[in-house]
Amino acid sequence: MRLRVTFSKGGVLAYTSHLDLVRVWERTLRRARLPLAYSGGFNPRPKLQLAAALPLGHTGGAELLDIWLDESLPVENFARALAPVLPDGLLVSQVRQVILKEPSLPAQIVAAEYHVTVEWSEPAEVVQVRIEQVMAAPELAHERRGRQYDLRPLIERLWLERAGEGEVVLGMQLAARAGATARAEAVLEVLGMGEAFAHYHRQRLLLRAVALGDG
Structure with missing residues (x-):
């Protein structure tokens, strides 16, 4: 069982x-x-x-x-x-x-949704511009552990939950597949918020649909 x-x-x-x-x-x-x-x-x-x-x-x-x-x-x-x-x-x-006979659980994960609370004093409209610039970028060159990669296709969704009282709450849906996984910290870096204090909460994991014959 x-x-x-x-x-x-x-x-x-x-x-x-x-x-x-x-x-x-x-x-x-x-x-x-x-x-x-x-x-x-x-x-x-x-x-x-x-x-x-x-x-x-x-x-x-x-x-x-x-x-x-x-x-x-x-x-x-x-x-x-x-x-x-x-x-x-x-x-x-x-x-x-x-x-x-379902495939292994890690093999079914395709993305993860995060809510990130950042200590940040900019108003909502300024943060929204940052988000739009990131999502409109054709490429976001990034480096992790000495390896260069394009972060942009790994950011599936990015949105502003709320802003005010010295903090911003961002929503992110990030790729989480084998060999193609984005870190929420990297998204803050390309938003220009990488040095700010932040709390990261993974809201849920998204699984691919599994056919009965898989595995």
């Missing part, structure tokens, strides 16, 4: 690394005494898979985790067993069953 858990990550876990978050989930699932499926080999581990790593310091509103069980049980029973052992910083909003 394969279950997909939608959860939020924040609070004390905002600075937990991807690998440490996997360990947090392993401990939590064991405490819930659920019939977990395990990998083979000399060091068997619970079979689970996070959709996409969340950078340190970022919070997430609808992160995704796939969990494999050795036996079937009602989704409601799974959620009920999990609720009392969840650590501070994790909150489950949905559990649903998915077909076993």
